[in-house]
Amino acid sequence: MKLAPRELDAVQLLLDTAAAGRVDLARHVGRAGPVELEIGCGKGEFLVAAAARWPGTLFVGVEIARKYFLKTAARIHRAGLENARVLWMDSALLLDRWIAPVSLRAVHVYFPDPWPKRRHHKRRVVSPRFAAAVARTLRPGGSLYLLTDDAPVFAAACEVLGQAGGLAPQTFDAGAPSRPRTGYEEKWRREGRTIFAARWLRRGHGV
Ligand SMILES: C[S@@+](CC[C@H](N)C(=O)[O-])C[C@H]1O[C@@H](n2cnc3c(N)ncnc32)[C@H](O)[C@@H]1O
Numbered sequence: 001m002k003l004a005p006r007e008l009d010a011v012q013l014l015l016d017t018a019a020a021g022r023v024d025l026a027r028h029v030g031r032a033g034p035v036e037l038e039i040g041c042g043k044g045e046f047l048v049a050a051a052a053r054w055p056g057t058l059f060v061g062v063e064i065a066r067k068y069f070l071k072t073a074a075r076i077h078r079a080g081l082e083n084a085r086v087l088w089m090d091s092a093l094l095l096d097r098w099i100a101p102v103s104l105r106a107v108h109v110y111f112p113d114p115w116p117k118r119r120h121h122k123r124r125v126v127s128p129r130f131a132a133a134v135a136r137t138l139r140p141g142g143s144l145y146l147l148t149d150d151a152p153v154f155a156a157a158c159e160v161l162g163q164a165g166g167l168a169p170q171t172f173d174a175g176a177p178s179r180p181r182t183g184y185e186e187k188w189r190r191e192g193r194t195i196f197a198a199r200w201l202r203r204g205h206g207v
Contacts, residue, residue, distance in 0.1 A: 034105035044072030049180030051084035095133035111184040131164035140204030154196035172199035
């Protein structure tokens with residue numbers, strides 16, 4: 001398979017990351033500021049808008065579908081952003097194996113695939129293992145943000161995250177005008193769907 005230059009960049013980042021073991025993503029790309037991770041970033045609408053709005057923060061997207069990974073990579077490239085990256089891989093692998101503990105300021109999970117059939121629930125992104133990985137990789141005071149239009153997904157995620165040690169539920173005003181929206185969010189808000197929003201704070205060091 002012949003890879004396009006931007007695919008080669010991503011593959012190189014993957015190989016570097018694999019070689020380095022658990023990595024501090026900011027240090028890895030030569031930056032000193034905070035890092036925020038978006039799980040399942042789709043076409044990258046939120047990632048790119050957030051990176052443009054907060055240039056001091058490194059925004060890293062992880063996307064399992066090659067097609068969407070490429071769309072996000074192209075969007076980052078077009079916007080000329082130095083503080084946005086996207087990885088083509090399974091977010092579970094990234095969180096479990098590669099992200100250094102206590103290295104993220106935020107994790108964003110927006111409109112994860114619902115997997116409505118019971119036998120597919122184990123494929124949902126928010127699982128007990130995910131919750132433990134988020135608690136391990138967030139800094140104290142860091143946040144996990146979740147948005148979904150799917151009530152059963154929201155209920156299941158709240159249950160799992162509520163059971164994870166170290167995460168405390170907070171209020172999250174998802175409608176704040178300063179917060180960039182994802183592609184799905186734009187679409188569902190236009191259609192008037194109910195959107196469920198939650199935020200969990202990583203406790204620790206007096207937080
Ligand atoms: C419903 S879409 C939402 C996309 C985007 N967050 C939005 O709100 O517009 C869910 C996305 O998560 C990606 N995804 C699903 N499982 C994933 C995983 N394990 N790791 C990374 N991405 C994943 C899918 O490929 C898809 O792009």
